Amino acid sequence: MDFSLAHIKSENQLIYRVFSQKNEDFKVMDLEELDDLEVQGLFYDDELYESEQVKLFLQEQSKFLPIRSSSETGMNSDEFSNVEMGKMRSIFEKISSSWVLQNNITLLEELFPVIDHLNAIWPNDRTTFFEELWFILKNNLGAKELKIIFNDIEMGKKENEKNKLIKARIEGKKLPHPFSGGEFEDKVMGHYEEEFNQSFNVVEYDAHKGELVIAATIKKSPVLIMAKVYDVSRIQQSVLKTLFTGLSRE
Structure with a gap:
């Protein structure tokens, strides 16, 4: 099944990629446009967490989807721009299953x-x-x-x-x-x-x-x-x- 991911590259911009066997998509977009996108995971470069604007944005988005830093994935925004679908699927499956498991545990608690x-x-x-x-x-x-x-x-x-x-x-x-x-x-x-x-x-x-x-x-x-x-x-x-x-x- 297709999946879509975004990577925050600056305080104001993100990279949006659709990973699909039929038609992949790549866009650089303004941060606030994320609310209009279909996204299953969000990444960010570590140094951006020092920005209060980005930190608040990530906290709000954490209600909806898994979020990981570049140090956790071993992939910065430039690498995200070029990573092939197979490798990205493996990363996405790991962070998604971990996020879902944490939600399961929280619901049980x-x-x-x-x-x-x-x-x-x-x-x-x-x-x-x-x-x-x-x-x-x-x-x-x-x-x-x-x-x-x-x-x-x-x-x-x-x-x-x-x-x-x-x-x-x-x-x-x-x-x-x-x-x-x-x-x-x-x-x-x-x-x-x-x-x-x-x-x-x-x-x-x-x-x-x-x-x-x-x-x-x-x-x-x-x-x-x-x-x-x-x-x-x-x-x-x-x-x-x-x-x-x-x-x-x-």
Whole structure:
């Protein structure tokens, strides 16, 4: 699967590279443009950490992706500009798996407060609940992109109008975006309806394409998770299964 990385070369600029078998891309861009890019990892030259501007930027980006210095990777910005895809993939896989494992450990350490927090949101604000769950899943799967389809409640707008159960989805690559569901959501949930028989169930995983489908339930409500991932380990599955088991408890 393709991957995209960036390397900060100065206080104001970064190098952006897309590593692909079909069409590689290389650009020098302004630092603030990173928010508009699809990036799975970020690097920086060590001396730039002395800059308060760069340090704050790195701290903000650390919520979304793995970050490493040139001394950790043995590769400065000039070398990053010229490194071939095979070597870069090896470096990327190491830093990505390490970052995901650290996220798994952190979630385990904070599991009960996380479950309590999400359970408090569940009854009154499904959108916020699933936006927060989206972040947890993305960081603990190391997903390139992630989509969650779920049941939501549409409140009646008129005095005698009843509330309706509708399909909704949250999807995104870096940030979660909520959408009202429609024919696609109805169809795909119907396709997997026999799989919603446990709290967490990996239904499909194509390692070559990096396509992952998980059927889950939260308080007997079906949740479908579709992600593009670089790997799925047993530890990741165990941590997330424990999370969903906790979310399903009354």
